[in-house]
Amino acid sequence: MAVSAPSSRPARPSAPSLAARARALRPVERLCHITGLLLVVSGLVHLLVLAVDGGPWDGPVSWRKPITFGLSFGLTLTALTWVTSYLRVPDRRRAALLAVLAADCVVEVGGITLQAWRRVPSHLNMETPFDTAVSMTLAVGGGVLVVLLTVFAVASFRHRPAGPAGMPLALRSGFAVLLVALASGAAMIARGVVLTRTGHQQAAYHSTAPLKPLHGVSLHAVLVLPALALLLSRTSWEERTRRRVVAAAVVCYALAVAGAGVWAAVRL
Numbered sequence: 001m002a003v004s005a006p007s008s009r010p011a012r013p014s015a016p017s018l019a020a021r022a023r024a025l026r027p028v029e030r031l032c033h034i035t036g037l038l039l040v041v042s043g044l045v046h047l048l049v050l051a052v053d054g055g056p057w058d059g060p061v062s063w064r065k066p067i068t069f070g071l072s073f074g075l076t077l078t079a080l081t082w083v084t085s086y087l088r089v090p091d092r093r094r095a096a097l098l099a100v101l102a103a104d105c106v107v108e109v110g111g112i113t114l115q116a117w118r119r120v121p122s123h124l125n126m127e128t129p130f131d132t133a134v135s136m137t138l139a140v141g142g143g144v145l146v147v148l149l150t151v152f153a154v155a156s157f158r159h160r161p162a163g164p165a166g167m168p169l170a171l172r173s174g175f176a177v178l179l180v181a182l183a184s185g186a187a188m189i190a191r192g193v194v195l196t197r198t199g200h201q202q203a204a205y206h207s208t209a210p211l212k213p214l215h216g217v218s219l220h221a222v223l224v225l226p227a228l229a230l231l232l233s234r235t236s237w238e239e240r241t242r243r244r245v246v247a248a249a250v251v252c253y254a255l256a257v258a259g260a261g262v263w264a265a266v267r268l
Contacts, residue, residue, distance in 0.1 A: 028095040029081050035102045036078035039109050043070025046113070060121035060205040066113040072219060073105040079223035083171055084152055086226075088159040101148050108141045124192040124204045139189055146182045153179055164233035166246030167226060173250040174222035177257055181218035184211045184264070210267035214260040221253050 025033070043066065050063035057064050080101065084094055111134050115122035123138055125131040153175035161171045188208035195204035228249050232242040 026091075026095065028098050029085075032077055032081040032098050032102045035106060036074045036076075036081070039070050039074030039077065039105060041070075041074075042109060042113065043067045043072075043074065046070060046116070060123075060125075061116075061119055063116060065122060066109070066116045068216075069109050069112045072216075073109050075220065075223060077102060077105045079220070079226075080149075080152065083174070083222060083226045086161040086163045086167060086171055087152065087155045088161070089152070089155050097148055097151060100144065104141050104144050104148070108138060108145075111138050111141075121205060123189070123208075124196050124201075126196055126201075139193075142185060142189060146186065149175075149178055149182060163226075164229060165239035165242040166229040166232060169243070169250060170225035170229040170246050171222075173253070174225045177218045177221035177253065180257060180261075181215050184215040184218065187211055188215065210264045214257065214264045217260045218257050221257075225249060225253065 046063050046066040050057075050067065053063065056062050081098055084098070087094070089097075112122045115125070115131075115134060120127070120131060123135060125135045156172050156175045161168045163171070188211045191207045191211075192204040195201075195207055225246065229242070229246050232245055235242070237245075
């Protein structure tokens, strides 16, 4: 009887199970992932509320805001908790930054959700002292978000991130595009505040519309591009091929952001 020769190709190491990965998480990472999941669930719950209650999708008073902000902040928090593990940031500093980020995300989504249930605008609303307090809290929270994400972005460029082939490019590109999202968000708030302070309240609510596509498209590059690099690492493709695929995805994403920017410039 012929005996088959053993294969000379080394076996690929099996990926750790989800349970093993969960046990390996640091406490702050577990907290952030749970918080991100709850924010996503909040967005989905309000999607059901919209289906039952109805109402417009657009406008300053809409169930759209707790839906989109819950989903976006939840996904962003989860993504940043994951991708920052590839950055060369001291553990204590990263834990502190992530804890503040999680709290900031809860405050932002909580304020927006509160105002949605009160049937009043959340941002740029100075109609009453309470509305002004909520609006200013959201604005300050946005400023905190800019500082935190800028720190992570600088860290990604200061030292080469770890990870499989294509991950350093994916991370640096994702954070660079995320800065575009932060800049467009700050521009929306600035335009609205100027109009509000000059007595054009309704115009302020609608002034942010041209920049919303740019803000939305650029917000999630830090999740999409690293996720692609991670998925490619599970294939048998050569590292050179994987790097090229990630580079092509970065170019495509940059073109999408540029297109949204041109559309915003035309509409402004």
